[in-house]
Amino acid sequence: MPVIENAIILPKDQLPRQWHNILPQLPEPLGPYKAPDGQDLPAGALAAIFPPQLIEQELSDQIWHPIPEPVLEAYAMWRPTPLVRAYRLEAALKVRSRIYYKNESLSPSGSHKSNTALAQAYYNAQAGIHRLTTETGAGQWGTALSIAARHFQLDIRVFMVKVSLDQKPYRQAIMRLMGAEVLASPSELTQAGRTARAQDPNCPGSLGLAISEAVEEAASRADTNYSLGSVLNHVVLHQTIIGQEIKKQLQLAGEKPDYLIACHGGGSNFGGTVIPFCPEVMAGEKIQLLAAEPEACPTLTKGKFGYDYGDMAKLTPLLPMHSLGSDFLPPSIHAGGLRYHGASPIVSNLVKNQVVTPVAISAKDAFAYAKIMANSEYIVPAPESGHALALTCLKALELEKQGRPGVLVFTLSGHGLLDLSAYEKAPE
Numbered sequence: 001m002p003v004i005e006n007a008i009i010l011p012k013d014q015l016p017r018q019w020h021n022i023l024p025q026l027p028e029p030l031g032p033y034k035a036p037d038g039q040d041l042p043a044g045a046l047a048a049i050f051p052p053q054l055i056e057q058e059l060s061d062q063i064w065h066p067i068p069e070p071v072l073e074a075y076a077m078w079r080p081t082p083l084v085r086a087y088r089l090e091a092a093l094k095v096r097s098r099i100y101y102k103n104e105s106l107s108p109s110g111s112h113k114s115n116t117a118l119a120q121a122y123y124n125a126q127a128g129i130h131r132l133t134t135e136t137g138a139g140q141w142g143t144a145l146s147i148a149a150r151h152f153q154l155d156i157r158v159f160m161v162k163v164s165l166d167q168k169p170y171r172q173a174i175m176r177l178m179g180a181e182v183l184a185s186p187s188e189l190t191q192a193g194r195t196a197r198a199q200d201p202n203c204p205g206s207l208g209l210a211i212s213e214a215v216e217e218a219a220s221r222a223d224t225n226y227s228l229g230s231v232l233n234h235v236v237l238h239q240t241i242i243g244q245e246i247k248k249q250l251q252l253a254g255e256k257p258d259y260l261i262a263c264h265g266g267g268s269n270f271g272g273t274v275i276p277f278c279p280e281v282m283a284g285e286k287i288q289l290l291a292a293e294p295e296a297c298p299t300l301t302k303g304k305f306g307y308d309y310g311d312m313a314k315l316t317p318l319l320p321m322h323s324l325g326s327d328f329l330p331p332s333i334h335a336g337g338l339r340y341h342g343a344s345p346i347v348s349n350l351v352k353n354q355v356v357t358p359v360a361i362s363a364k365d366a367f368a369y370a371k372i373m374a375n376s377e378y379i380v381p382a383p384e385s386g387h388a389l390a391l392t393c394l395k396a397l398e399l400e401k402q403g404r405p406g407v408l409v410f411t412l413s414g415h416g417l418l419d420l421s422a423y424e425k426a427p428e
Contacts (some may be wrong), residue, residue, distance in 0.1 A: 006087055008100075008249040010080035017072065018064040020240040022275045022346060023233060025063065027282060027353035030233075030345055031320035034307060041317055049218045049226040051127035054120065057234040065237065067119075074118045074151060078107050079241070083249035083409070088376040090396075096405035097396040098255070101389075101412045102246050102273070103379075111382065111414030112269050113144035113229055116238035120227045121148035131155040131224040133217045135185065135210030137265070137339055138164050138384065139171025140414050141229030146180035159185040159193075159213045161339070163204035170418045185210040192216055192313040206329050207266075207340045212313035219315070230266025231310060231319075231344050239272020242411060247276050250409070257287055258406035259395055262413065263388040264291035264300060264358065267344025269413045274356065275346075281355055291347065291358040292391040294366070297330040299323065299343045300351050300358030310342055321348040338384050365390040367426035370416070382414035383422050 023030060033041045046055045057065060067075070086099040104112035124132060132154055136142030142158040149156040158175055162184040165172055172182045185205045186193035192212035196203050203209075211228070218226035228235055243260075250257060262273040274289040281287050293300055300322050308323035310316035321343050324330075328341040343351075350356040366386035373389055374380045381389055392410040399406050416423070 006085040007082040008084075008253050009082050010245060010248055012076060012080070014248060015072065015076060015080050016067070016241050016244040018066055019237045020244060020276050021057070021060050021063050021065055021237050022278055024061045025279055025282075026346070026349050027355060028349065030349055031307070034318040036309065036314055036317065038318065045317070049215060051123045051129060051225060053123040053126070054234045057237055058232060068122060071119050071122050075115070075241070080245045081106050083246060083253070086377055089373055092372050092376040093393055093396055095396040095400045097399050098405070098407045099392060099396060100407070100409045102242060102409065104242060104411060104413050105379070105382070105415035107144070109140065109144035109147050110417070111140040111144060112239060112242060112272065112411070113141045114147065115241055115272065116229065116235045116268065117141070117144035117148035118151065119238045121145065121152040121154055124225050124227070125152040125154060129154070129223065129225045131221070132227045133157045133159070133214040133224055134227045134229065135159045135161070135207060135214045136164075136229065137161050137207045137210075138382070139168050139175070139418070140382070142180070142182070143171060143174050145227055145229065146175040146178040149180065150178045155179075157181045157183065157217070159183050159187065159210040161185055161205040161207060161210050167421060168418055185213050187213060189213070190216045192315070196312070204329075206312065208310070208312040208326055208328070211311040212315055215311060215315050216313070230268040230340070231342065233346060235268045236271035236275070236344055236346050239268045240275050242269075242272040243274060243276035246273065246409060255407050257409045259288045259290060259392070259408045261290045261292060261388050261392050261395070261408065261410040263338060263384045264293040264343070264347070265338035265384065266340045266342070267347035269411060271344055271347050273411045278350065278355055289356045290391055290395070291351070291356055292361050292387040293358055294338045294387060295360045295362045297324070297339050297341070298360045299341065300347070301360045303343065305348060305352055308342060319345050321345045322351065338387065359391055361387045361390050364427045365394070367423065369393045371423070379412070380416040380420070380423070381412055382416040383419055385411075385413045385416070388413070
């Protein structure tokens, strides 16, 4: 078994060459997207902001999608990522359960977001698009897409949620270093931004509002497309490379997971982790798939399932998803990547059909266990990843009390080296 100390390393020739599309395998069909007015979505409506290949993936009934060679070559800069046995964390918790983490923080952007950023930038470049707009919360997505845009020679403008930009100024610095233009959202550049500022000059912003700004601009320019970092089917599709690698690595380690855990904001990191395991779970395999979301933005645990807008200005199609309401303005928590009112339609479908179980985690627990990991594994998790870590630790402690240790796997979706101010201000 190719193991370096506690890390299970896949050789480069084991890099997955296909993405896993679960749409045709869902327990019930995904409801169709609807136009903002509630009517059927007109044919070609998505073409105003997305390239044809991504639209095809969004609606596909094909289970496996080949990864283009230029994207595979870019992935090979850091993939496959290691699956690491957290021996020191287990010792710090005093548990007999075996805890593994999939380390997605090793990408050039420091998070899982590069898995879809490179794919989206490639497809837009192939379609002759020269410019992208996007939103970002904590900055991981904006960083990843800025790097991908640089790699495939595209210009990019990023609308960054104002409260996150204030909290994480070095995320902005990285994006600008990569050639991106970064604006605080709400901005004066768009009608959506001006409306929000008129209603509240001190508006902290939200992902829903930043999406409105980015979509509004993309729809108004022929040379520009919009790129989304989570929620939509094609974004979740690209992240399934994570779960495919986990599956191979667990087989090499001779392990069967009892729990698969990832943090949940819009759903791409979580979906990418668990989707390759979903067919077995739906067939009766005893694996619990747990989505760790913040108590401050409990989309899956308290949001209603139905049709809602993906953005605050109601410019996007209506999606069948769990939602707290497109007007929901979340508290200014440091886990900015989890501050989204809605959830991936795919993940929402899996929750609705009890394939996936959501759990709300407090910011206090997220930072408390992140500090334990920092002091045991010497890795500083992103605040978002801290939610998955906290749920993993709480489950391991619960199993210890019950006298039945298990195998727990969580995705460390990003590092927190640019989130140190959040640790300094973390709730005790």
